[in-house]
Amino acid sequence: MTITLPEDFTTLCSIYQIKPDVFIQSFVDQVSFPHFYSRPHAPDRWATFFFLNFIDVEDAKCEVNDDLEDEYLTKFTDEIRQHFYPNQYDEAKAEEVGRVVMRQWMKAAMADRAKYITENL
C-alpha cells in the first residue's frame, strides 16, 4: 500500500514536529464502530466520524451488501444497547460485544463475496 503525502499535510507535520506515520497510526487506531458506538461522546470520536462521512459521500470508492449491512448493524446496535440499561453502563463490555458482531459481519460479507465469485465460475 502506498500513500502520497501532500504538501499541506507535510507542512503541518514539520511545523508541529509530528512524525507523519505516528499521526496516521493514531488516526487509524481511532476508526472503530465498537469503540465509537459504545461511547459516542468520547474525545477520540473524530476518526470514526471521518469514516462515516466517507461512506456517505464517497459512493464510488466503496461498496457494501445492503442486506447484510442492515442485518448486522441492527444486531450490533441491539447488542450494545443491552449494556446501556443495567444500572452500571459498562463501556468496555459494550465495546467487546460490539466487536464480536463486527467480526461476524465481516465473516458473512466475505462468505457472500466468495459465493458471488464461485457462482459465476
Next chain:
Amino acid sequence: MKRINYNIIDIPLEFKVACTVYRQNIQEVLQIFVDHVSMYDSLTGEYSKGFSEATMSISSYTRAKVKKTKRSKAFLQCRDLAVSCINSIFHETRKPKGTTEAKRKKCRYFVNALYQIMERPHTPSIILYLDENSPITLTKDFCVICELQNCYPKEFLEYFMGRVSIADVQARSGLKFKEQNFPFDFFLEVARGFGRPATEGSDLTDMQIEFYQRMEELSLEVYNVRDLQERTAILRDFYLTYHQNMNQS
C-alpha cells in the same frame, strides 16, 4: 362537521422546527414560495432555479391528489378562451430565442387574461392569513393555477410545508431511500438566500454554535440505526428540542 376556513393556514410543527433551525421567517418563506409558482414554469421543459422547485411542488401535490381529471369550475364559461391563453403560454415556452426572463414576462399578459376571465371559487381573496398579523399575498399565477386544478391555496401551502421536515429528509437520505422532494429543495434554496437581497448574517450564540456542530455529527452518528422510523424519531426529537429551547424566551 367543522367548517374549514380556507383563509387560515395551519403551520405544521415540523415546518416551524425547520424554520427555527435554518433561521427563516415562516411568512417570508411562504411568500417567496407563492411568488415563484408560475404558469410559464409549469409548461416549460427548462430549469429555472426556484421557479422550477416551487412549481413542481404544486404538480407533485396535484398529481397525487387528482385521481380523475375534473373540469376546472372556474373556466367552465370561458373554456375556449382559456385554452387559447394556455396554448399561447406553451408556445412561448417553446420559442428557441429569447431569455427565460423575457419569455416569462411576456406570459404575464396571458396569465393576466386568464385571471380576468376566470371565476374564483377557490381564490375569492388574494390575501391569506397565517395569523392576524401575517398576511400572504397570492399572485395571479398562483390563483390561476389553483383554479385550473380546483384546489384551494391552503391545500398547496399546507402540502408544501408538510414536506419540509429535516428529520424525515435526513433519515431517508442516510438510508438511501431517496425520493423526490421539491418543497424541501426549495426550502433549502430560500434558506441559502434565494428570493431576497443578501443581508448580513447575525451572530450566533454559543448554544446555536454547539447545536449546529451537533447537527452535523448526529446525522452521521445515526448510521447504525437501520430502521427508518426509529432514525426519524431520533432526529425529530433532536430538532424539536432545539426549536423549543429557542422559542422559550
